[in-house]
Amino acid sequence: MGTANPEITYNSKIEGDIVVTRVDAAINWVRNNSMWPMPMGLACCAIELMASAASRFDIARFGAEVMRFSPRQADCMIVAGTVTYKMAPVVRRIYDQMATPKWVIAMGACASSGGMYRSYATLQGVDRIVPVDVYISGCPPRPEALLDALVKLQEKVKGERSSSKLLSA
């Protein structure tokens, strides 16, 4: 583990019974550590997604074990698999139904670019219909790669100006 983040660490010698932080840091800390995924499992990547949730890889270590099959309760859509043109409007509608703030991970070659499916039936990258935060390479990616993407997404969220976004929304 790295050194403690001085922005959010409580130092009792200095602060007594008061914790001082920035609103952004506090909000992002909360969002980071309970990022509930929406498992958009569409092909074989979904098998690796399931493996990353199981005991060996245990995505719970990063606070993202609560797979929500309702978009209303999810924060991060993990598009795991080939998105066909028939499925594409459905994926976008589910994304629209998620409450903000929301993020998207494109898991694997197909979700990122259409992968090997250069054909009439396959959407050539899910970023054509939803904004993607993190892309994962691999066909399918290993669970470690998904965990790495989650950590990268958490790093990204740490830098967001959440309070001003909340106030302007």
Added chain:
Amino acid sequence: MTIDVEITTAVSQQFPSATPRASLDCPAFNVPAAEALAVLQHLRDAQGYDFLMDLTAIDWSAEKSPRFTVVWHLYSSTKHTYVRLAADCASDSEPVMPSATGLWAGADWHERETYDMLGIKFTGHPDLRRILMWDAYPYFPLRKDFPLAGLPTELSDPDITEETKTGVIAAPMAGGPFVATPGEPMSDAEPRAKDEAWNERNEKPN
């Protein structure tokens, strides 16, 4: 695989219009479209071919006539043998074929798939909708004149089209399709682009 040697004579005696079809495996027949159902029913009820293995069609390309041939594969669960039946569609522009759903309920989805991919209408089918592509899709993708990359069209949902400003595009083939070439050594047989003169960055030369 055991082969039912008597079936050829049995069928041609019953149906003089059924002619033997070139085949490398099981016995096969060409029949006129109008007689296809009668032959199928005879095979099912009198010859023991009780199981419809597969139902599909062939597009011989836009230049050929007859252009479309519907193919049925039957299996006998008592004799453990196969038989194949083929019938040409009379029309090349509006191909039709009688539906086998009255004989095998399982023909339902096979015929929907054949309609979806090749545009053959099965008369008498109870619910002939597309099964793989969405209902409003304007093309029949397995026809020979349809490019593998696809043709641009709208997504199935107008709301989403308006929101994302995107639709179906022709997939970037970038020198593909990427297929293996038979031959030795294995390193030469690896799947690779057939035309590497162009890719995503360099335009295809005319």
